[in-house]
Amino acid sequence: MPDSLEAKSTKAKIGVLGASGYTGAELGRLLLRHPGAEIALLTADRRAGQEMRDVFPQFAPFGLPKLVSIESIDWAGTALDLIFCALPHGTTQKVIKNVLGKAPAIKVVDLSADFRLADLDAYARWYGHAHQAAELQREAVYGLVEVHRDRIKTARLVANPGCYTTCAQLALIPLIAAKAIDPDEIVIDAKSGMTGAGRAAKEEMLFSEVSEGIHAYGVGHHRHMAELDQEFTLAAGREVVVTFTPHLVPMNRGILSTIYVRGQGELRPEDLHVMLLKHYMNEPFVHVLPFGTMPQTRHVRGSNMTFIGMTRDRIAGRAIIGAALDNLVKGAAGQAVQNMNLMLGFPEVMGLEQVALFP
Amino acid sequence: MPDSLEAKSTKAKIGVLGASGYTGAELGRLLLRHPGAEIALLTADRRAGQEMRDVFPQFAPFGLPKLVSIESIDWAGTALDLIFCALPHGTTQKVIKNVLGKAPAIKVVDLSADFRLADLDAYARWYGHAHQAAELQREAVYGLVEVHRDRIKTARLVANPGCYTTCAQLALIPLIAAKAIDPDEIVIDAKSGMTGAGRAAKEEMLFSEVSEGIHAYGVGHHRHMAELDQEFTLAAGREVVVTFTPHLVPMNRGILSTIYVRGQGELRPEDLHVMLLKHYMNEPFVHVLPFGTMPQTRHVRGSNMTFIGMTRDRIAGRAIIGAALDNLVKGAAGQAVQNMNLMLGFPEVMGLEQVALFP
């Protein structure tokens, strides 16, 4: 069919590096139905030579490129428009440095933590080694669309934010930037589904280890803190350090951040709510609930939405904010596609309009 | 914007009766993103006057008609093209009789069991009372698209099949019709997620009653048997009665049917597999897995796909078939939209191309 061939040739050619993980699968789900994108390359080093259906059977009915190893690719020879990089931290910076060295016109959305910290010293401190691609780090744009939309449009390399940090930032940055809350009194109690831990075979992520219970982890030292520090400090115009505690919840998808704040001066929780409501009035993927209504993660499952709620604490001046998103969509692959849309000139919402799957 | 208004006016106007249940929500999810349909009416008697977001918060970001009661509707005055009826058994036949009495041009996809049994005696036997709309029953077409596609295209009233029965029929009807298996030796052991039980507040469906365990129910007398009898008998050209045992599994969505069959004559499981493979080669929503591979419900979650697998039993001549679908999609709302597409002349797959959500 010449028609469809022609149609195909006008689509952007997309590669997904690390397609055998959960974020890779989620990129596959979204891109397969994205009107402007064509999946042209899928890599998975340990599964190279296999089909995507062998690692994720839900793709069985669809035609997709065979999985290849990264090192087998002739980057200069590909005609890719953009790659998503869903590789582990550390590996990523070397891979992207190599890709952009050989094919500098490719655009990159990196879903790892490797290019999120602008401060190379902070990077070294939190990750225990010097950054391997400092030049690229200087070029990278932090990809929280609702905050850095304009810079993302012209970026070559976008660092897709972490799932926890996206959730907390969307709730807090408008309030911090407006100096509406005390930046020294922020407590973020975050709860995540299990897909946040990735697909690596670890004993502590077996069904029987993590179902039917809840626990905190990384208490006092989770690496997403570095990202929060950077962005909150930027928004506040002065150093901000918050308390942040992540928990694992027996569910697949979802992050809920319950955030305890104190309004500045005479600002009441109702005032903070109005500020968020106005701030997000025209954002397609952030929805502020009526005052006093708190969000549930299940109501954003599978969608790119973030739901934010605000309630008055019984202690005067204090407010409790709830923010919920799907860690694999707005917290990873959906936000990455949102970044892609901006970088390639597509409508921002293209391919991201699925309604949440509940129940 | 006159443009979009005009565009809107060319869409089919759709009503959903019983929008506050799980099937209603699922119809909302699919129809909101269906290019040819516009949700023009939503009913929910007990929630009349409320917004859809009040009963299903996932719809909060979207504009939808307010929920109304069925009796408040002036059917002759609506300009609806088609209604989905997701009401409880019994109520349905009266409602549809009334609607079609007043507005005979409206097309109807009924998701209840009310119009599935062509034999009014069988209906009375299984449901304990005479059918209230016998005339309409004679007109109704059984809406398993893969079997009755042509008749559905011209039907006014389609009875959308049950979730269990869709799953078992898609696996078995081609084999029964081809006389490839012994119709007297079929055992269907079916497992369903909890949404199959609906949203009514019952003690036995509380989280703590049904999580962390499994059990059979309706053993020996589940009403879906009547539907299986009808369609299997039709396919076989002689009476077929099967053993069917449903179970409740602690998951939201999904039906898995594990089916034990014996091939006729010299037919081996491999031969049965080839028959299914050929039969479904061009069906968009049925995918036959490679021989020896069994399906998982999670790999069709949220999609309109049915996955079918076939494996050799160690007892010669016997085969074990697995069939998996999402009870709310191919088992209910997705199949209903597939029926709508045929009835209104849309491409059959329109609005149903979502990739499954896994994990």
Next chain:
Amino acid sequence: MPDSLEAKSTKAKIGVLGASGYTGAELGRLLLRHPGAEIALLTADRRAGQEMRDVFPQFAPFGLPKLVSIESIDWAGTALDLIFCALPHGTTQKVIKNVLGKAPAIKVVDLSADFRLADLDAYARWYGHAHQAAELQREAVYGLVEVHRDRIKTARLVANPGCYTTCAQLALIPLIAAKAIDPDEIVIDAKSGMTGAGRAAKEEMLFSEVSEGIHAYGVGHHRHMAELDQEFTLAAGREVVVTFTPHLVPMNRGILSTIYVRGQGELRPEDLHVMLLKHYMNEPFVHVLPFGTMPQTRHVRGSNMTFIGMTRDRIAGRAIIGAALDNLVKGAAGQAVQNMNLMLGFPEVMGLEQVALFP
């Protein structure tokens, strides 16, 4: 068998009012294997006349008294030593008033909220009506054994604490009483399993409503706050009001409290940890984990243990405390049996030594 009859006659005769709820079942589980207790009476108004196995099939192998209605009982004629009252709030105070009016020698452990608040004004404010048994309220002892052990030993009426409040109090009372933390800077983010919501058939507790997601509820106004206020104020010797947010987690059992505190003066988190460690050294049912280790609810499931962990926040002077218990055991039935043991002169740990069931 005269032997066993004789043995039986030396056991305490116990009644359980409200045996058809989850707390009632849990009392049954514990009392059936308690060496000093004999279940002599089980009530369940709506299930009167049925066997316990009809409402909880796990009791099928055991002989238990038939369920009766409360009003059918001749209290003066029973020879009960103690009753557990697991009835809804409001009903309880009338029932107990009636029981003790007719049979003043019966001891009572009440698992509702009815007798927890010593301040009748606070009761009226939080519950919206005057207390119906003010005399008895004055007599009632708040049954958190680790705090009020001595008074419980001689009490006739013990108000068993709430599940959330037990968890938070065990973590905080030693620190508040020692003036080791700032009582105005306490944030309690609590997460509960679904059994905490009881067995009433409510739409919002259906499996498909609450599985695969998490949400906060009762934000800013949960009634357990009244109980926390009372006990924290008592421990501090001045008014204490804390921030407390409960969440529902898709698991059956367990409460995890993540508590954010600030040490007074120079006290570091390590110092707070040592204080808890010493305080609970000889308590059989509270175990303080090594510094930096946080508890998981699953590791106390089915047991009467509370696990407490303490970790340093990265903000100087702030500590994060985790406390985990099983809401049906230490948070309800187990604690009630612990109270019974004290009230009847049994060893405190009798019948409560089960090891947690994990996985």
Next chain:
Amino acid sequence: MPDSLEAKSTKAKIGVLGASGYTGAELGRLLLRHPGAEIALLTADRRAGQEMRDVFPQFAPFGLPKLVSIESIDWAGTALDLIFCALPHGTTQKVIKNVLGKAPAIKVVDLSADFRLADLDAYARWYGHAHQAAELQREAVYGLVEVHRDRIKTARLVANPGCYTTCAQLALIPLIAAKAIDPDEIVIDAKSGMTGAGRAAKEEMLFSEVSEGIHAYGVGHHRHMAELDQEFTLAAGREVVVTFTPHLVPMNRGILSTIYVRGQGELRPEDLHVMLLKHYMNEPFVHVLPFGTMPQTRHVRGSNMTFIGMTRDRIAGRAIIGAALDNLVKGAAGQAVQNMNLMLGFPEVMGLEQVALFP
């Protein structure tokens, strides 16, 4: 305290080989509260040198021997009365051969599959290699107490049955032995919780891979078939081969077997039910439900009970049997302790009287 020391010295000294797996933990849970047993040795090769609480935090409050490696043990020098062997298949036969070679007086309950098959050829066929301890195999007694009680009492080496096979055998052996059902028409559709897969870190057992879905596995070739063949053939006095399909269910514990049978001659399902009822009347750990009632796995969770139900199929002469047990208790550790009780002369039910934990 000399008293308790003396008391201790009269207890049987027990070792658990492979204490870091789920079966090991479950043995720990049961033995810690067994009045006649003392845990004297715990091995875990990869965790040698650690405490049990490091691998299973639920044991934190209890004093237990440190974990050691198997090879560090001087078997002749230990004064163990009995060891439980919860090691992987294959390893086990070498370890036990070595232990009994050095300390022939030790009794052994082996929870692996290594000594279950009396026919060494069948072993080699199903496991792909010759048995390494053929002598011991000849001595081993198959430890399904309800069938082989007398031989177990005097055995030195007992092969604890598999979880699936215990469940199916308890339901079927009385009927097969009585020639009450057609042995050529048995279909066993079994559903297991996730702990049955053990604690090894495998991708396919991660929470996000196996929650929220169900699937069959090992279809047509699961190794438990060998065990069923042996015992059913023994009971029938002629060769019996059954259809058996295991499934994985998103729950931690429990096996449900739904079994399809045909009564011989005129025997109706009601007759089969009476036969089971009589057969198990005095068995402490098998409970036959009223006719028409089917069991749920959750009602035996954490207990050593098996619940069996029987229902009439609508096809004349066919019955549907349900059998439910906890795979870690009656399907593994509980049955092992039951075997120990017989081998050491304790009352059979000692330490196994816990009531099921529901919800």
